[in-house]
């Protein structure tokens with residue numbers, strides 16, 4: 001006989017920053033049974049945490065099931081590593097995510113293996129491990145509750161962060177006991193221009209609930225977001241300049257193409273100016289938006305701007321750079337470190353009358369971060385080459401797919417019986433700022449910060465206790 005009468009769950013997270021997202025839930029039942037689940041298993045991309053990629057703080061063969069919130073690499077990039085270390089159970093994700101995930105992992109493998117080769121190291125996992133993960137995928141319909149294992153129910157709810165993204169409700173049930181309700185927001189946004197995002201259903205909002213809430217922008221209100229993209233592009237084109245726009249392959253790339261199209265329709269952008277679109281994966285995803293039934297609103301299927309040219313390979317790229325006529329180049333990667341950006345940035349950073357525009361988060365250690373913080377006319381070193389920064393470098397988070405602090409608070413306020421809020425997926429400062437604000441503005445019994453320092457034991461009444469995590 002066990003010494004407790006109702007189930008509890010320990011919730012742990014392995015990241016202190018905004019990458020390497022991975023949570024573990026260890027459920028203990030009064031009958032002595034233990035169930036372990038993993039929610040996301042992402043790659044660490046911030047340099048200070050990179051070495052953590054080679055460690056898994058749990059034994060994958062003991063995990064009963066895995067849930068995926070969305071296909072960003074910082075949420076899925078280490079799934080193949082889990083397979084390599086013995087994981088062989090099911091992986092549940094939304095239907096669009098199941099279509100996108102093999103593409104995302106295939107690309108991530110290419111990046112990692114070429115990086116490993118350069119450093120003369122072994123890659124974190126093999127292509128076989130990627131195939132193994134693809135074979136474990138289990139598509140889930142939004143809004144439909146299913147049971148991955150006895151005494152656990154899961155519901156995927158739509159999330160505007162990215163096509164296929166989900167807010168995931170996990171309910172732990174036991175005869176004679178109230179359910180433990182856990183809601184994981186993943187990266188969260190309440191809306192998306194490409195698909196409709198319904199409100200969280202009433203039955204979920206009324207549950208006695210523990211919410212694990214992301215807080216990437218927990219330090220900043222939506223009113224503080226500088227909207228400058230259209231203005232900057234227009235000014236650059238009016239001056240007969242060249243604009244290099246850095247985008248993430250999935251989501252941001254398609255949104256920027258749509259924005260340029262809107263500018264053309266509004267008469268803010270001359271339709272004759274060519275728009276080059278570069279990045280294999282971004283082109284592939286764009287084709288999937290058009291052809292793969294990912295749940296895009298029918299009226300948004302026609303989103304490409306006029307005079308859009310898909311760039312095909314290095315030769316093409318060279319001739320684009322040799323031509324000095326006004327043009328817009330939309331290229332990956334979003335932080336400037338990978339993909340064709342590696343060719344364009346060293347060329348264009350040294351040119352006057354050129355705009356380099358980042359359209360998303362640029363993590364510390366990336367080229368985007370470096371360019372943004374370098375002084376105008378200062379010298380920048382890019383892969384051993386010293387270059388003068390003459391181009392105008394701009395940055396905007398106006399298209400960011402994360403809720404800002406005020407929107408996070410509004411999201412939390414719609415729940416009527418919050419037992420515990422755990423903030424995760426943000427810098428420590430961001431998590432602290434939003435936690436203090438939520439303590440003032442949200443009705444919740446307890447508020448905590450989930451990270452490498454503490455894990456939390458939760459039952460149907462909410463917080464049981466805080467435990468120290470014991471990671472290396």
Ligand SMILES: [Zn+2]
Pocket residue numbers: 070072075161162187
């Ligand atoms: Zn994300």
